[in-house]
Amino acid sequence: MSDTRTEAAVPEARTARSGQSTSHDGSGRTQIADAVVAKIAGMAAREIGGVHAMGGGAARAVGAVREAMTGGDSSVARGVAVEVGERQAAVDIDVVVEYGTAIQDMAAAVRRNVTSAVERMTGLEVTEINIKVGDIHLPDDDQGDEDAASESRVR
Structure with a gap:
């Protein structure tokens, strides 16, 4: 008698879905979601000196709004x-880079650290890491925020 089960009938833990890495070592499967790899890469990138912030302007703005509404840390x-x-x-x-940082050196350090963290934690081979420097953080950018915060709008 033949097995007439369809792929939909196979338990979720035994099927590979898009957005996940699946490995099989003979005793079961391990699935690693894209979000897991993204978090590992984000943490590893933030560890490098010269990286001021992560994300483009829109992503940072949306994240700030989300953080203010939920009271949680940024993603x-x-x-x-x-x-x-x-x-x-x-x-x-x-990334947003601190002014004065040697961008090529910072990018190389980010690549090394992200590759090491992702490969060590997931066993996946990192084939490429593309880095986009979308902005540079100037020293007086923080000063303007402090001045605005120290001045009262009402007298």
Whole structure:
């Protein structure tokens, strides 16, 4: 008698879905979601000196609004997009760099740290890491915020 089960009838833990890495070691499958790899990459990128913030202007603005509404921390995956296959991952990272930072050196350090963290934690081979520097943080950017905060709008 033949097995007439369809793929839809197979339990979710045994099917590969898009956005996840699936490995099989003989005793079961391990699935790693894109969001997991994005968080690992985001944390690793933030550890590098010269990285002021992550994400483009719109992503930072939306994140600030979300943080204000929920009272929570900003997402560690902000500014990170990943594509995860069965054995490999590709990562795109948007950063804001501190003024004075050697961008090429910072980018190389981010690539090394992200590659090391993702490969060590997931076992996936990182095939590429694209870094987009969308802005540069100037020293007087913070001073303007402090001046505005210290001045009262009402007298």
